[in-house]
Amino acid sequence: MSNSGLFIDTLKYLYFTRPYNTMKLGLFRIEGLLSRMGNPHSGIKFFHVTGSNGKGSVTTFLEYLTYHHGHSVTGFYSPHLSTILERFHYNTSNIGEDEFVEAANEVRKHAEEMDRLGEEFSPSFFEYMTAMYFYITKMKNVEYGSVEVGLGGRFDSTNVLTPEVSVICTISLEHTNVLGNTVEEIAFEKAGIVKEGKPVVLGMMPEGALNVIKQVAKEKNSKVYEFGKDFVVEPVKYSFNENVYNYYGENTIKNIPVKLNGTHQLYNVGIALKSFELAHKLDEEAVKSAFERAFIPGRFEIVNGVVLDGSHNPQAAEKFAENIELYFPNKSRAGVFGIVDDKDKENVLRAIGPKFDTLIITRPPSKRAQKFQETYEIAKKYCKDVILEPEPLIAVDKLRELKHEAKFVTGSFYLVGYVRDYLVNGRINEELNLGGA
CATH class of the missing domain: 3.40.1190.10 (Mur-like, catalytic domain)
Structure with missing residues (x-):
């Protein structure tokens, strides 16, 4: 073997x-x-x-x-x-x-x-x-x-x-x-x-x-x-x-x-x-x-033109929102967002939703993420242009086609890790499909 x-x-x-x-x-x-x-x-x-x-x-x-x-x-x-x-x-x-x-x-x-x-x-x-x-x-x-x-x-x-x-x-x-x-x-x-x-x-x-x-x-x-x-x-x-x-x-x-x-x-x-x-x-x-x-993957990291960062709780979401304004002021912004069901979706989206011109809601690759429709409904309260695309890799492809000046993937670290692997290698490795998450 x-x-x-x-x-x-x-x-x-x-x-x-x-x-x-x-x-x-x-x-x-x-x-x-x-x-x-x-x-x-x-x-x-x-x-x-x-x-x-x-x-x-x-x-x-x-x-x-x-x-x-x-x-x-x-x-x-x-x-x-x-x-x-x-x-x-x-x-x-x-x-x-x-x-x-x-x-x-x-x-x-x-x-x-x-x-x-x-x-x-x-x-x-x-x-x-x-x-x-x-x-x-x-x-x-x-x-x-x-x-x-x-x-x-x-x-x-x-x-x-x-x-x-x-x-x-x-x-x-x-x-x-x-x-x-x-x-x-x-x-x-x-x-x-x-x-x-x-x-x-x-x-x-x-x-x-x-x-x-x-x-x-x-x-x-x-x-x-x-x-x-x-x-x-x-x-x-x-x-x-x-x-x-x-x-x-x-x-x-x-x-x-x-x-x-x-x-x-x-x-x-x-x-x-x-x-x-x-x-x-x-x-x-x-x-x-x-x-x-010194470097940590997926922490406000740019990979192939997309910024990756986790915003899985309200504190992290507030920091993410602050960093968007700090590093990408006055730029048009689009993002892919997905979060697991047991997180405080409302307060996370309240912090980050208004920072985006367009937000694509997807499902993180985790058994704990089934209610992506609920995430979509909450997102519509805080961002004027919201798209639902349950498949994360299709969501990323759609993001990359958009004309916005700054592009992000955020929310669950399961999502960020999965997308990072796709952006770096062009595919998802076998390890990520094992369900260790």
Whole structure:
């Protein structure tokens, strides 16, 4: 069987025997799994990043900063956009299919031993991914790891590591069914990544959340560094893919070129630089080359003339609307939009609908997106020209034929990932049709 065939077979095993959307809280399974594997997470210097928003960007920035300062590094991310390989980075690139298969097979031996102990001990999909990440990190013999928390912090399966620095980017009400109904409760869950004697870097957040985290840090003898108090960032200019910022922390670095777009990156740049500064001396040239190259697919990214970005909740939609005005002022705009059924469609479309001259409503490739007709009806309230095209690839082809000056695909990340694959490769790869979403 070809390597690619082995890769698809491995994915089928993971998606269908380790259900993708099943969540298991608690650390005893991942601890047991890693113990059987010889604790591959020990002896590595980790940055550990959580937050309601921004954690993917900060984890990415830290990975690039580490690499451009001359160190080997792995990165761990979730979810992925177009391929599961995006979850595992080595020196800022995705790992290969063969490395993925090797890591999955290694974990499988131990996971299946645990399966025999009963459902409660059977590792979940995310626990399996986490164990694979630590295996890859050990096999690559790297110095550093940059790790994004999957959900929350305290009981997240990444929380078995000992970090150089813990990072909490933002706190807002999200995953309330799991993490709690107030920002204070959510802050307590995220503060679970603060470790004894290890510094913690905080972004902007409500005072109630800040107080909870500070109390936990005090109990753990962890020094706290706050955005706006211990370090700040100021924008010099916003230009698509060529943004510029100044950083003032222990060091001052001016005119940092940042490829990632959006005013919110100001906070992420500062949080990443402060976190890295606590673990390593900053080199100005290395900092600039890291931020100039740091990249996340599908985050206000232009591919073949189409801007791709997720607007799957009201906060993200407001940022998207702000960025459209910032980078594409006074231009005629058309977009393809699709969203899954359990999201706040009304408030997302209220934010972005008026920004478009034409909006094509489609169905994201997810079992959770059946009510596209409902999305269409809501969209008509907020945009004057709305077209319904349930097939996403036909919707994109229609978008590309329009004469508008700026074109976008937004909404669900399932949609953005699917369309990105089509725009880059001219087709949808077999992996995306497996139904892992």
